Amino acid sequence: MRILLVEDDSALCLGIGRAFEREGWRVDVLGDGQQAMAEGLAVPYDVAVLDLGLPRRDGMEVLRHWRGRGARLPVLLLTARDDLSDRVQGLDAGADDYLVKPFDVPELVARVRALKRRADGRIDExxxxxxxxxxxxxxxxxxxxxxxxxxxxxxxxxxxxxxxxxxxxxxxxxxxxxxxxxxxxxxxxxxxxxxxxxxxxxxxxxxxxxxxxxxxxxxxxxxxxxxx
Missing domain, CATH: 1.10.10.10 (Winged helix-like DNA-binding domain superfamily/Winged helix DNA-binding domain)
Structure with a gap:
């Protein structure tokens, strides 16, 4: 499985990247929203993990850009915002799942795995x-x-x-x-x-x-x- 991780916190990227690699997944990491807008459309990723608080373009802009151009890849949003309105806004913009920081890496891995199963039309395990x-x-x-x-x-x-x-x-x-x-x-x-x-x-x-x-x-x- 190939995953796009869009996150500007280098320590967080390192931890998430290592966890994904232990699962045998290939991970591409981007640090700003401007890059992600193009990259998410150019490469056939299986899942995108997208932070909302990004430099240049925030995650919500990136998500709307992807969905507006027909990108159907599953997207899990990462954010420090825990307000209900933020969660609703993200899901309405086309996100498939939402995880609030701080979180445990095993939960993130499980949620990504579930998104891929759902995209493949497989029954939940x-x-x-x-x-x-x-x-x-x-x-x-x-x-x-x-x-x-x-x-x-x-x-x-x-x-x-x-x-x-x-x-x-x-x-x-x-x-x-x-x-x-x-x-x-x-x-x-x-x-x-x-x-x-x-x-x-x-x-x-x-x-x-x-x-x-x-x-x-x-x-x-x-x-x-x-x-x-």
Whole structure:
């Protein structure tokens, strides 16, 4: 997948770019709206991630320019503006999704993946382990139809484990997936998050087992099996 990232914050670009590259995606980065106006029409990108606060031309101008010339690529807006009117304005201008800063990188990656699936006409992915179900596109975890409230990072870790249910997920993979540009996500942090999930899943029929020296594996709990 080829992505256009239009963002003038170099540190933010670095973090997002690394996360996208870990997914195996090709990323082209532009730092101002004037360049983006032409580039978004000249290259067949799969998804554009577009900041609103850009130099020369703001993101809203860029989006309207693209849509006015028939560009149909999915667009996810990034912005520090959290007002409802700003969100509505962006969606009315032709955006497909909207993410307010600050955000967690795993959520951005998941939203981009969902936009590509939607553009391809694919059904949103649903993962299940026992009676625990994760709607990947909507980032919603449920147990027997009831929503399980979790932080974006907890959802991202749960998704990673559910995608490889019954198989070991190395600690290094978890660190790489959950790291952001703001701070390092260490192996110690992984242990903290796994401990939290174990406690939350204790009554939901799912266990997370430690494979010493390697990582973790998620499985449906056997009758009478402890969660830890």
């Amino acid at each position: 649903v993962l299940a382990v026992g009676e625990l179900t994760l709607d990947v596109a909507h980032r919603e975890l449920t147990f027997r139809g009831e929503r399980v409230r979790m932080s974006p990072r907890e959802i991202a870790l749960t998704q990673l484990l559910m995608q490889r249910v019954g198989r070991v997920v190395p600690k290094e993979s978890i660190v790489g997936t959950l790291s952001s540009w703001e701070s390092d996500f260490s192996e110690n942090s992984v242990e903290v998050y796994v401990h939290r999930l174990r406690k939350r899943f204790a009554e939901l029929g799912v266990v997370i087992k430690t494979v010493r020296g390697f990582g973790y594996v998620m499985e449906p709990a056997a009758p009478g099996e402890p969660a830890a």
